[in-house]
Amino acid sequence: MVSVPEPTITALGGGVGASKLLEGLVRVLPPERLTIVVNTGDDTVMFGLHISPDIDITLYTLAGMVNRQTGWGLGGDTFSCLEQLERMGEPSWFQLGDRDLATHLFRTRRIRAGRTLSEITEELRQRFGLGCRLLPMSDDPVPTKIVTDGGVLPFQEYLVKHRAEPRVKEVRFEGVERARPAPGVVDAIRESSAVVICPSNPLISIGPILAVKGVRAALQSTPARVIAVSPVVGGKSLKGPTDRMLRDLGLEVSALQVAKLYKDFLNVLVIDHADETIRSEIERMGVQVVVAQTIMHGAQEKVKLAQVVISILNEQAA
Amino acid sequence: MVSVPEPTITALGGGVGASKLLEGLVRVLPPERLTIVVNTGDDTVMFGLHISPDIDITLYTLAGMVNRQTGWGLGGDTFSCLEQLERMGEPSWFQLGDRDLATHLFRTRRIRAGRTLSEITEELRQRFGLGCRLLPMSDDPVPTKIVTDGGVLPFQEYLVKHRAEPRVKEVRFEGVERARPAPGVVDAIRESSAVVICPSNPLISIGPILAVKGVRAALQSTPARVIAVSPVVGGKSLKGPTDRMLRDLGLEVSALQVAKLYKDFLNVLVIDHADETIRSEIERMGVQVVVAQTIMHGAQEKVKLAQVVISILNEQAA
Numbered sequence: 001m002v003s004v005p006e007p008t009i010t011a012l013g014g015g016v017g018a019s020k021l022l023e024g025l026v027r028v029l030p031p032e033r034l035t036i037v038v039n040t041g042d043d044t045v046m047f048g049l050h051i052s053p054d055i056d057i058t059l060y061t062l063a064g065m066v067n068r069q070t071g072w073g074l075g076g077d078t079f080s081c082l083e084q085l086e087r088m089g090e091p092s093w094f095q096l097g098d099r100d101l102a103t104h105l106f107r108t109r110r111i112r113a114g115r116t117l118s119e120i121t122e123e124l125r126q127r128f129g130l131g132c133r134l135l136p137m138s139d140d141p142v143p144t145k146i147v148t149d150g151g152v153l154p155f156q157e158y159l160v161k162h163r164a165e166p167r168v169k170e171v172r173f174e175g176v177e178r179a180r181p182a183p184g185v186v187d188a189i190r191e192s193s194a195v196v197i198c199p200s201n202p203l204i205s206i207g208p209i210l211a212v213k214g215v216r217a218a219l220q221s222t223p224a225r226v227i228a229v230s231p232v233v234g235g236k237s238l239k240g241p242t243d244r245m246l247r248d249l250g251l252e253v254s255a256l257q258v259a260k261l262y263k264d265f266l267n268v269l270v271i272d273h274a275d276e277t278i279r280s281e282i283e284r285m286g287v288q289v290v291v292a293q294t295i296m297h298g299a300q301e302k303v304k305l306a307q308v309v310i311s312i313l314n315e316q317a318a
Numbered sequence: 319m320v321s322v323p324e325p326t327i328t329a330l331g332g333g334v335g336a337s338k339l340l341e342g343l344v345r346v347l348p349p350e351r352l353t354i355v356v357n358t359g360d361d362t363v364m365f366g367l368h369i370s371p372d373i374d375i376t377l378y379t380l381a382g383m384v385n386r387q388t389g390w391g392l393g394g395d396t397f398s399c400l401e402q403l404e405r406m407g408e409p410s411w412f413q414l415g416d417r418d419l420a421t422h423l424f425r426t427r428r429i430r431a432g433r434t435l436s437e438i439t440e441e442l443r444q445r446f447g448l449g450c451r452l453l454p455m456s457d458d459p460v461p462t463k464i465v466t467d468g469g470v471l472p473f474q475e476y477l478v479k480h481r482a483e484p485r486v487k488e489v490r491f492e493g494v495e496r497a498r499p500a501p502g503v504v505d506a507i508r509e510s511s512a513v514v515i516c517p518s519n520p521l522i523s524i525g526p527i528l529a530v531k532g533v534r535a536a537l538q539s540t541p542a543r544v545i546a547v548s549p550v551v552g553g554k555s556l557k558g559p560t561d562r563m564l565r566d567l568g569l570e571v572s573a574l575q576v577a578k579l580y581k582d583f584l585n586v587l588v589i590d591h592a593d594e595t596i597r598s599e600i601e602r603m604g605v606q607v608v609v610a611q612t613i614m615h616g617a618q619e620k621v622k623l624a625q626v627v628i629s630i631l632n633e634q635a636a
Contacts, residue, residue: 048426
């Protein structure tokens with residue numbers, strides 16, 4: 001029996017890594033106590049369509065509609081439109097599913113009618129039947145650009161078209177100096193019992209959120225416990241090119257490095273059993289360490305990791 | 319054996335009615351001798367996508383890819399995206415096929431990159447492998463608005479959403495006073511051996527083309543023979559709401575009425591056998607009348623009607 005009041009959690013995340021932990025969190029917490037702040041640095045305009053990959057992954061995953069093989073897109077989707085685009089000689093590296101397209105059309109129609117990304121995300125959240133709050137990090141465009149050996153690439157081109165292969169020299173969040181946090185983002189960080197930094201790429205998923213004016217300061221000053229789950233386990237990233245990007249930028253590929261990137265606001269880092277050996281090094285930075293199984297394959301492991309996060313809060317409150 | 323030089327033809331048309339005659343024309347004439355000027359008054363922006371219904375019908379038909387049941391859209395197309403839009407509570411009255419969407423995405427990407435509709439139409443013509451020239455009537459938007467008992471409706475809403483049921487009080491071509499003919503349109507009318515007005519709705523398919531500055535004047539002054547095929551047969555329209563619209567506007571529903579609408583530039587009107595009785599009435603207006611079978615069901619009838627048009631020119635030249 002939990003005797004403390006149920007906590008409220010604000011989770012920062014982006015993409016597939018985050019969505020796994022979020023799936024666990026919505027099962028162990030009444031969904032209305034969860035606010036998710038999603039990276040929109042990956043957003044792109046393709047064929048005139050406004051695409052928000054990380055918001056869509058979160059929507060599809062929490063609605064139970066995601067493609068389980070890939071972690072993005074809709075399960076059982078078809079690709080007739082994309083195949084036709086390919087036949088017409090159009091760029092077809094971005095996987096536009098036929099049903100997935102409906103989400104992009106929904107969003108684009110409203111963007112063109114002058115609605116904000118926050119308003120549209122709230123509408124989508126309702127249509128997909130999600131009980132938690134879902135906020136884009138900002139209503140202003142902050143396109144992530146990857147400076148590589150071969151030139152500056154928009155993020156989706158780097159990740160999807162070039163399969164994250166070019167060597168990364170720098171990561172830029174274009175226009176971030178003018179971007180304001182979306183309504184509710186800073187308040188959610190300030191007023192929750194805990195902020196959870198999901199196991200997403202710290203450079204290009206969490207990084208853009210932290211770069212939006214006021215967000216990092218809110219994390220530094222919030223009375224909430226700030227708990228991160230390391231996306232790096234045993235020197236490798238759980239998902240995506242995090243390890244390669246860290247290496248390219250001359251950073252260590254370790255949970256310790258993750259702690260360093262978050263050190264100005266981090267209270268607790270959840271690391272995998274595989275990283276137990278570096279536990280004391282992280283603790284020496286003044287960060288509490290919790291060791292758990294952070295690799296999530298099935299629903300059970302997602303719930304278990306979410307329970308670890310909740311138990312940290314309950315310990316705290318007890 | 320034809321002893322005269324092969325004629326060059328400029329055809330004005332829009333939609334399904336026109337495409338049938340055009341299918342015939344490309345079979346009896348070397349395609350490079352045919353220029354098609356297409357109505358773009360039906361163009362619309364839907365979900366942020368630029369849609370040119372009449373250009374697409376022409377492309378799909380002449381590429382042999384059209385849905386033969388409906389006369390528009392791609393044969394064998396699927397509707398997964400539209401079904402998903404419907405599930406999301408979005409307007410789904412406009413039939414967006416999955417493969418059809420690729421054409422709209424192709425066009426929208428280029429419109430947003432600052433390309434003109436002419437340039438894009440030329441690219442599409444090449445991708446669809448058409449040998450004839452294909453020109454939009456204008457690169458400037460001239461959206462047709464239908465003033466009805468129930469208010470002013472954008473054309474596609476009147477035609478598709480409301481199934482052409484509201485009573486028409488007036489037809490407006492918005493912005494037509496500022497629209498210039500697309501490059502090549504006026505020259506094609508001036509320099510062809512003949513101009514063919516396809517059996518399309520004279521009010522909302524041919525009407526917008528004629529309303530673009532300089533087009534009607536070019537038709538009046540061209541040395542080319544101007545030959546129209548009546549879209550009205552026996553007091554009914556061959557296709558679509560032409561008859562109802564003529565009636566609503568207080569006009570007669572007859573081939574004679576068609577002659578009257580075009581009388582300032584028309585040389586020859588091709589009417590159906592069913593209308594032979596009004597032949598002399600039309601001739602009294604100074605318009606030559608050719609009687610033929612104008613209802614085209616199969617490929618053979620399309621070719622036959624196209625041959626009738628060509629024979630008018632050959633007679634003339636002989």
